[in-house]
Amino acid sequence: MMSKKSIGIFDSGYGGLTVFESIAKLLPDYNYIYFGDNARAPYGDHSFETIYQYTLECVEWLFAQGCPLVILACNTASAKALRTIQQKVLPVKYPGYRVLGVIRPTAEVIGSYTKTNSIGVMGTRGTVKSESYLIEIHHQYPELNVIQQSCPMWVPLIENNEHVNEGADYFVKKYIDNLLEKSGDIDAILLACTHYPLLVPKMKDYLPEGVSLVSQGDIVADSLVDYLNRHPEIEGELTKEGEMSFYTTGDNLVFDHNASIFFPGEVVSSQVRLNCGSSKK
The missing domain is CATH 3.40.50.1860 (Rossmann fold)
Incomplete structure (x- = not known):
């Protein structure tokens, strides 16, 4: 090797x-x-x-x-x-x-995903508390309004293969609602955890029309x-x-x-x- x-x-x-x-x-x-x-x-x-x-x-x-x-x-x-x-x-x-x-490659392009200049960032507590996305995105796009939401239950659900079950819907809806309550202008949500794309099918059920999801892959x-x-x-x-x-x-x-x-x-x-x-x- x-x-x-x-x-x-x-x-x-x-x-x-x-x-x-x-x-x-x-x-x-x-x-x-x-x-x-x-x-x-x-x-x-x-x-x-x-x-x-x-x-x-x-x-x-x-x-x-x-x-x-x-x-x-x-x-x-x-x-x-x-x-x-x-x-x-x-x-x-x-x-x-x-x-x-x-983080940096995502921050460099995230501005192209919004028309309202308002971005939601959903991540783990560690990522949100670090404010790394706030710093990097504002460095690239100082005009953007960045609203964060931590989702502490999402990774455990995925790691334990519970994300496809009905019980996961409660926490998917909860965190999406919490984010959108902070701003009605959000038209793009960055999935700032590489686990989260596995929740996209459920997330789409609770997102209003016109709000897109941005995965990092x-x-x-x-x-x-x-x-x-x-x-x-x-x-x-x-x-x-x-x-x-x-x-x-x-x-x-x-x-x-x-x-x-x-x-x-x-x-x-x-x-x-x-x-x-x-x-x-």
């Missing part, structure tokens, strides 16, 4: 698969390693220190598997860990490696294409055999079932035990 160079994709659980699906469709030739920290999900309610430590452990694990480029397909990790890793860890310990997030995939074009020194390192590998810190059989939703055919993942630094098939 060490002779091959893959693009690493990390998420706290299954949500990053929505991003991975878009990336793999747009860039099918590259090798990929997906790593979901399902055993410790959700990240949203953890402290900054805990999220940073968990994210760094997973990023370093991906580095050890031969990934010179890692995508944090997790908004909470991007909000609370990315900058510290980029500024304090990479220059000292991994100068040849790169870690990218999902295609946005991040387009941004990655641009990044690789601008950084041939990174792109040239990557192995292009079209291989995909999946790893999880949780139950790999459950992971395989959920991953098969995004990647038709049988997904066979390996379970990683970070505490003892080993993995098993």
Whole structure:
């Protein structure tokens, strides 16, 4: 494995698969390693220190598997860990490696999705409290009104496969209503958690006409294409055999079932035990 160079994709659980699906469709030739920290999900309610430590452990694990480029397909990790890793860890310990997030590429294009200049942002408590989207969006589009809403129950519902059941409707409607009560001008809602696209069918039932949902998969995939074009020194390192590998810190059989939703055919993942630094098939 060490002779091959893959693009690493990390998420706290299954949500990053929505991003991975878009990336793999747009860039099918590259090798990929997906790593979901399902055993410790959700990240949203953890402290900054805990999220940073968990994210760094997973990023370093991906580095050890031969990934010179890692995508944090997790908004909470991007909000609370990315900058510290980029500024304090990479220059000292991994100068040849790169870690990218999902917040900046989303903020760079979000203005094109609204006509009323009023955007809703729905995310985990960690992402909302960090105010990362407020900062990044206002940097790109100072004229936009950005209204945030935390949705603490959505990731647990998805991670436990309850998002398709009727019980999830209560929390879907609750958080949408809470957001729209804050502003009647919202015409676009950013799903600022890569888990949330799995709730889109239910969300559409409770949204008024004229309000669109913005998922991050295609946005991040387009941004990655641009990044690789601008950084041939990174792109040239990557192995292009079209291989995909999946790893999880949780139950790999459950992971395989959920991953098969995004990647038709049988997904066979390996379970990683970070505490003892080993993995098993």
